[in-house]
Amino acid sequence: MKIVSRLAAAAAIVIAAAGTAGAKDWTEVRIGTEGAYAPFNYFDSNNELQGFDIEIAKALCDEMKVKCTFVAQDWDGIIPALLANKYDAIVASMSITEERKKTVDFTNKYYNTPAQFITNKEGGITDTSPAALAGKSLGAQSATTHATYLEDMYKDSDVKLYPSQDEANLDLANGRLDGILADSVVLYSWLNETEDGKCCKEVGEPIRNVQYFGEGAGIALRKDDPELKEKFNAAIAAIIANGTYKKINDKYFPFDVY
Known part of the structure; x- marks a missing residue:
């Protein structure tokens, strides 16, 4: 019995270690966006990404204490590129719909407009x-x-x-x-x-x-990245609570988009 127990315990340790080894630390997050959907995401005269989506994404990354880089992608291919690992998250005013949930996961909404x-x-x-x-x-x-x-x-x-x-x-x-x-x-x-x-x-x-x-615009993620979803959801709640969200909202709109 002791031998069996020790073997079971050893197996549990190996499984736990394997799970830990497979987890991502998320010190850097690559964000896909379109860059052609003003005022949410667009390129300015210096060919730099600007807009509500971009500033929200940067605020979320600051809150999560991760380095963020942005990748511009045509809208038609934006989900396939996420699934192909071209980036880790889509912040591009994507509506949370049941059809899209079949392919990707979503965070909570970060805005909702009709x-x-x-x-x-x-x-x-x-x-x-x-x-x-x-x-x-x-x-x-x-x-x-x-x-x-x-x-x-x-x-x-x-x-x-x-x-x-x-x-x-x-x-x-x-x-x-x-x-x-x-x-x-x-x-x-x-x-x-x-x-x-x-x-x-x-x-x-x-x-x-x-x-x-859908239920508003959310951040789209691969279904096998639940830790990143949790981090984004916590960060969305945090920037709403600490006033960062309102500052960004008021910079772009004379009304509340949440």
Whole structure:
């Protein structure tokens, strides 16, 4: 019996040691983002990443006491690149949805804003129901929750998808689209802070459909990195509690996005 007990104890020690050896220390975290989704993430005139996502990520890394580096990645390939180990986390305004949870894990939300339609001021559109927009050309960024919503709910409209939000906005400004569906804050910034945005206006009520737009924006992670998820969740709670989150929020928006 003693021999069996000693063998069992030895096996437990080996298993525990193996588990410890496989754990990551997370002194450095590589963060993937898009760089084409102002004001959340974008490149400035010096080709440096800026925006709400970037500053939140840096604040979280400071709170976790880890070194962070950023990797820019086109939106269409942003999850595959995470799974291919190109980086460790995605901080890019990614909505937490049940469909995405099949592939990646998410932290708690770090902001939550609704979807919104915008149209040209001269277009005469006041109703954004599927029936009212039948036959109209509607744009969205491809591989987004907004694109899925348009394709599912506006089957009688001409839905056009774009590699980036900027390209969709430009086509609306130039009269090649009747309307756009996107994040309300992204559109608010474009409407109020750019010359092109003066063409257009918000139409209809904000859309908060959890089935499509999820529970808010979270940080996407590989499913086999639970320790990193715990670190990020603790850091999100900490920067909200200590006022860092509010300082960043107020720098970008005249309203609370949490």
